[in-house]
Amino acid sequence: MDLQQFFPYRLAVLADAVSRAIAGVYSERYDLSRDEWRVLAALVGGAMRTADVIGHTTLDKMQVSRAVARLEAAGLLERDADPDDRRARVLRLTAAGRALFRRIAPLAQAREAFLLDALDDAERHALDRAIDKLRERARLLERAG
Amino acid sequence: MDLQQFFPYRLAVLADAVSRAIAGVYSERYDLSRDEWRVLAALVGGAMRTADVIGHTTLDKMQVSRAVARLEAAGLLERDADPDDRRARVLRLTAAGRALFRRIAPLAQAREAFLLDALDDAERHALDRAIDKLRERARLLERAG
DNA sequence: TATTGTTATACTCTATAACTATA
């Protein structure tokens, strides 16, 4: 067995490199963590409850809670009580939060485009389908333990 | 910008799921960390120096040093002085280390096969090429910072 | 002086669970 050819290894190495490449546009310059960036991206489309952010991000409730606390402290996000269920919180970006996202998103998208430019159309579509299919199978294996 | 459709996000989510699926075969059952598993896999082909393991795994010298210390304590690996350069160490799996790898590798490869079975030949080849091309571009972006 | 590998330290992340306030 050759580690270099082992698909899960190659995928992990690639994903780490891509993550670092994207983090480059938000971590040092804007002092955001990956989780904070994800919460920002989830909320830029509009306000939602913590539980909905969890559903949109693969973050768990603690990760969201911490990311939200830091974003709130930085003035990028507000928490309001949900009138329908006062245990819940409605999360909403502030103008500053939206402005920050609008500065970062084009840089992140430019890097995404640069990455995908390496692929031809057939490769891009195959990759797209492969990601969905593989994720489904990985979920099955995870459940198996 | 939709996070669900953002390629780096989808890739990270997939790679996490695949990593957990593979870790399932070595972490709980055999109490190995991902780094220890990688060092084991790197050395199963034969003895090599710490520096060579670094080159074969994307681990850095500290990660290798710690993984090696734990594997040695578990009797899975030996460290010998390198006669050519007495600063260096030659790392070599013990019989127990090789036996452990031979128990785990088929399970890991079965999971890899199960994942890749979701793809047809064209998708598999496209994915293969895409991984190499994307990794190269990601490296360029990382250097840009 | 530079390099191999180890150790130290501080920092971040993660996982588990206890907790508050509602329902």
Next chain:
DNA sequence: TATAGTTATAGAGTATAACAATA
């Protein structure tokens, strides 16, 4: 009694650098 979200805490992983031995 269950759920939404927060806080606490311990463990694992990460990053930086100082260090000993050797080149």
